[in-house]
Amino acid sequence: MSKYDLIIRNGIVVTDESVEKLDIAVLDGVVVELKPEITGIAIEEIDADGKYILPGGYDCHVHFNEPGRTNWESLLTGTSSLAAGGMTSFTDMPLNSTPVTTNGENFDLKLEAAKRNSLVDYSFWGGLTPNNLENLEELAERGVVGFKAFTCFSGLEEFEGADDWTLYKGMEIAAKLGLPVSVHAENRDITNKLTDKFIKEGKTTPRDFLNSRPEISEIEAVQRVILFAEETKCKLHIAHISTARGVQLVVEARKKGIDVTCETVSQYLTFTEDDLEGLGAIGKCCPPLRAKDTKEKLWEHVIVGNVDIVCSDHSPAPFELKKDSNFFKVWGGISGCQSTMNVMLTEGYHNRGLSLIDVSKLISLNPAERFGIKNKGTIKIGYDADMALVDLNESFVLKNKDLFYMYKVSPLVGLNFKGKIARTILRGKTIFQDGKIVSEPIGKFLRP
Ligand SMILES: NC(=O)N[C@H]1NC(=O)NC1=O
Numbered sequence: 001m002s003k004y005d006l007i008i009r010n011g012i013v014v015t016d017e018s019v020e021k022l023d024i025a026v027l028d029g030v031v032v033e034l035k036p037e038i039t040g041i042a043i044e045e046i047d048a049d050g051k052y053i054l055p056g057g058y059d060c061h062v063h064f065n066e067p068g069r070t071n072w073e074s075l076l077t078g079t080s081s082l083a084a085g086g087m088t089s090f091t092d093m094p095l096n097s098t099p100v101t102t103n104g105e106n107f108d109l110k111l112e113a114a115k116r117n118s119l120v121d122y123s124f125w126g127g128l129t130p131n132n133l134e135n136l137e138e139l140a141e142r143g144v145v146g147f148k149a150f151t152c153f154s155g156l157e158e159f160e161g162a163d164d165w166t167l168y169k170g171m172e173i174a175a176k177l178g179l180p181v182s183v184h185a186e187n188r189d190i191t192n193k194l195t196d197k198f199i200k201e202g203k204t205t206p207r208d209f210l211n212s213r214p215e216i217s218e219i220e221a222v223q224r225v226i227l228f229a230e231e232t233k234c235k236l237h238i239a240h241i242s243t244a245r246g247v248q249l250v251v252e253a254r255k256k257g258i259d260v261t262c263e264t265v266s267q268y269l270t271f272t273e274d275d276l277e278g279l280g281a282i283g284k285c286c287p288p289l290r291a292k293d294t295k296e297k298l299w300e301h302v303i304v305g306n307v308d309i310v311c312s313d314h315s316p317a318p319f320e321l322k323k324d325s326n327f328f329k330v331w332g333g334i335s336g337c338q339s340t341m342n343v344m345l346t347e348g349y350h351n352r353g354l355s356l357i358d359v360s361k362l363i364s365l366n367p368a369e370r371f372g373i374k375n376k377g378t379i380k381i382g383y384d385a386d387m388a389l390v391d392l393n394e395s396f397v398l399k400n401k402d403l404f405y406m407y408k409v410s411p412l413v414g415l416n417f418k419g420k421i422a423r424t425i426l427r428g429k430t431i432f433q434d435g436k437i438v439s440e441p442i443g444k445f446l447r448p
């Protein structure tokens with residue numbers, strides 16, 4: 001009789017093709033059997049009767065702060081939050097940790113920190129800035145999934161936004177290296193000019209901040225970087241897209257054969273600009289929250305498959321940086337990486353009829369495939385045994401104390417979610433169960 005490390009019995013398994021009752025057998029961290037009834041024995045058995053089993057999520061856009069700003073969010077607090085939210089891997093942005101990930105030496109520091117402190121599997125974006133074109137190759141050799149650039153101010157002086165020359169040249173190099181470039185797309189002139197103007201006029205409320213970053217600033221930047229992608233043949237990924245018109249440009253570019261994908265994030269699918277006054281600083285992000293009509297159209301794009309990925313853009317900061325009567329001076333970034341699966345189950349599956357297969361593709365398989373992370377993102381023989389066991393019909397209100405973030409705040413607190421993560425399993429090992437982290441940091445480096 002076959003012997004396994006783990007058998008999970010009686011769960012309803014969400015694969016990339018079906019939702020059905022299956023048993024799952026795991027050996028050495030990998031799914032080795034997947035069928036209605038497994039007869040073997042295992043060191044550990046889990047009875048998942050009544051639970052749905054989704055692939056562990058992959059958050060391809062988080063800003064953790066280790067090394068260097070570990071007092072904003074450490075890898076331990078950040079990855080505990082991911083685990084509590086059913087997420088089993090992530091890609092960290094090249095900022096806001098310090099030093100920023102713009103060369104090989106800095107990359108090595110980050111990798112060392114993750115080896116020690118990450119509870120889930122990890123990978124990294126390298127930075128693309130005006131100062132590091134000559135370092136892209138060494139970052140590629142070390143295993144970054146691609147390069148991240150900003151077309152506007154990044155929020156931090158030490159990570160300079162890319163001018164058009166840098167984008168064009170950087171995309172040429174990335175194309176040669178076979179890696180994608182991910183762009184934070186907002187027009188720098190429009191956002192800077194409006195910001196300066198409003199501050200000069202003493203207009204510094206949340207509404208003024210919203211008005212300083214109109215939809216056109218995203219749409220223009222998306223259009224421009226798509227043109228560079230067409231010319232350079234670079235794989236392009238649009239980060240945290242917030243406008244339906246931006247997604248429409250991506251759709252049209254794909255029809256022309258340009259290799260472009262896009263992600264959106266929970267906040268644009270949950271809140272509108274009218275919520276910002278009530279939320280205050282914890283709801284400040286760039287691009288900002290949008291009008292109700294835009295939010296609904298963005299959902300339509302998600303539902304028909306025009307948006308490839310939903311992730312978090314988790315960008316925490318200490319309370320001090322979230323306090324200023326001038327809203328422009330408040331740190332821009334939302335804490336949300338614990339809630340991506342919850343948002344997609346509640347708003348996507350329960351409220352809008354998005355299938356569980358599509359939910360899991362948006363948060364697991366699509367990012368893994370786009371960024372070349374092999375054997376992740378779905379429950380399948382030969383794939384890593386990364387899973388979230390979910391009580392799909394259980395409702396709960398998210399409370400501050402449920403959060404594993406270093407700063408236990410999030411705009412998502414107080415919302416009623418349906419679909420509770422009961423247990424998270426990384427490569428066959430339970431890392432989160434019944435509200436508690438139950439593992440040491442066992443994360444492993446993932447590279448394309
Ligand atoms: N630096 C940083 O975290 N920036 C992020 N925050 C945000 O709101 N948008 C971003 O790109």
Ligand SMILES: [Zn+2]
Pocket residue numbers: 184239240286313
């Ligand atoms: Zn960004």
